[in-house]
Amino acid sequence: MTRLHRQPICVASALLVPFLALASPPWLAIDGVGPAWAVLWLLPWALVDGPVSGALSGVALGLVLDGLNLGGVSQVPALLLLGWWWGRLGRRAAPIQRSLNLGLLAWLGSVGLGLSLILQLWWRQGGVLDPLTQSWGLQTLWCQALVTGLLAPVLVSLQLLLWRRRVPS
């Protein structure tokens, strides 16, 4: 059986991420903040396909999403590290499939992504973040982490089920 990244239908599923990011359905948002779709796609991909594929997919996804968003801060570094970390977890640990574990991993990934964006904002503003930006950043981070962590048990489990059938270990 070929690897996941050699199956066009699996690779094509990544196209859903930018489209979902653009659509940003308001009924899947907390206080107007939607989930981190890139995290929800990258987590099962990296768990199944390994660290190198996870990191490369993270970079590719980050570049596409950076192109769709305003400039200034980038998602590439965080997605690269998350893809690598989740890929290692999938290779070295026992298969992760419990809803709680998947939700927790997605929650951690979303928090890491948000922290990397806040860090870049802080660095761009000369090492200072005014109170209004701080409160907005933290609120966005927690809202996105919460909605991502809640959606992960459903969406990530489904993707894991489908992709593990195609690539049995």
Add this chain to the structure above:
Amino acid sequence: MAPTLRPGKSRWRGLGQLTPWLLLVAGLLMVRLSKGAGFTDAYALLSRPFWPGSAQREWVMAATNLEDLSRLQLLEDDNRRLRALLELHQQGSAQGNVSAAVISRSSRGWWQQLQLGKGSLQGIGRSDAVLGPGGLVGRIDSVTPSTARVKLLTAPGHAIGVWLPRSRRHGLLVGRGSSRLSLRFIDKDPDVRPGDLVATSPASTLLPPNVPVGVIQSVDEQAVPAPVAVVQLIAAPEAIDWVQVQTR
């Protein structure tokens, strides 16, 4: 019974007979001094069922709106003539407006942006001003032939020059991620108070002049080196489905 010999009693009796008349005069004086307040209030209370209905009120409001529109048109013509005299770049003319639908909205996440359904093929270019109901919403950040991306005023670090029509002071409006923006002043005493309107500068050539942006919510007089105000936007990007792009 013998008649009393006390002379004061008859005098008091005469005064007692006059009392109603004195009270009447006092009442009339009070009516005069209060400009008939009691009568008008009572008349208003009694005649309330016969007041003009909502139809008449709508006619009056329609007439008032028409008058306001006529005055606005006259003022715009006057403004255009004066700006031509000053040789300022003409903006805000009706022929430069492009209506565009919002096809994607991200007003509360990490990136405050809108995606519009029209682009360079319709004449939209980078840095064009984007207006929604209520005032300025943002500026065009990038365009494709059929879409345009709007950087909202709320985006962190997005800064535009504005002024306060009441005090005629300039400031720099900076986005902070939330719907409240920071307004940094140059003067130490900007004469600003909560409730003041914030608009684009009448001499602006980068943005359409005299467009409402927001309202001062609070002022931090102790900020260094100059006071800083918090501004609430008038146009709410999360509730806008159509915008006007003012092309240059």
